[in-house]
Amino acid sequence: MIDLYTWTTPNGRKLSILLEELGIDYEAHAVNISEGEQKSPEFLEISPTGKIPAIRVRATGQTVMESGAIMLWLAEREKRFLGAPDDKASVLEWLMWQMSAQGPALGRIHQFAKYGNPLGEPAETKAREQGARAYADLDARLADRDFVSGSGRGVYTIADMAIWPWVSRYEWHETDLHEYPNVLEWYRRLAEWPAVQRGYHSPHFVNDVPMP
Ligand SMILES: N[C@@H](CCC(=O)N[C@@H](CS)C(=O)NCC(=O)O)C(=O)O
Incomplete structure (x- = not known):
């Protein structure tokens, strides 16, 4: 337990x-x-x-x-959700990208969305640029694959599970996911999965999983 x-x-x-x-x-x-x-x-x-x-x-x-x-x-x-041994490097790459690039960039936008912008306009502009870049980088990565890590079309791993909940806040980021069609397709596909739905509503329900 x-x-x-x-x-x-x-x-x-x-x-x-x-x-x-x-x-x-x-x-x-x-x-x-x-x-x-x-x-x-x-x-x-x-x-x-x-x-x-x-x-x-x-x-x-x-x-x-x-x-x-x-x-x-x-x-x-x-011993699950890390792909095959040869996939491990790309799982680590995208997990670390989430922790160091996507999460911090979008987290700053959350701060501005919720608490305003005491730091002034340049800080918010920079945060929004970095957020847009994170969406663009993810979109490019997903152009010819189903998941962010692994060879070929990719394999579902902890990297997808780390990135997806941040994308689910796209409305807070004032981001139209239709501008990132590969992210949109990946986001919607995972959003339908029962475990993702259940995990989204833990520890309790706040709202339905956003569906762009
Ligand atoms: N690097 C940490 C960040 C965790 C984090 O920022 N947690 C936030 C909520 S999403 C929190 O606990 N904030 C409360 C606080 O900082 O006092 C991780 O990935 O676990």
Whole structure:
């Protein structure tokens, strides 16, 4: 049994989607980051930086924080969603791209969308440029393949599961996915999958999965 500490955000949904895809027993615990619950002493013992998502393996007490680390750790433990051995390099490439490029760029846009722009226009312009670039880079990657990693048409891996929840916030980014037809097709295909749907609605329902 895995305890998942999470909230209804893209980083949280990465893990609920993976756990649903793995089909292993887990219990999702809501950590309301709007109410500051991530700063509670109990949660800081699990996630020392006070960020969701984090997990605890109930049988051993092992804890893991940081969404990319948790995804890799679980995928390696379960020997799933990493593709074939030769696919591993491209899984790591696109997982790291998500963590270092797409997530931070779109996360800054979320901040502006929700809290305004105290930093002034150049910061917002830069964030939006970087967000658009992330969409364009993903669109180019998906031009001749079904998934971001693996050879040939690609294979469904943790990299897709990490990237997809951030794309699901395309409305927050004021992005018309029809401008990125390869992302649109990939996004819609995964959005129909039952495990992705279930993971999206963990730890609780907020809205239907957006469908462009
Ligand atoms: N690099 C971290 C980022 C996690 C993150 O930013 N979590 C946000 C919610 S999506 C959070 O917990 N924010 C609350 C806070 O920073 O206090 C990861 O990928 O897990």
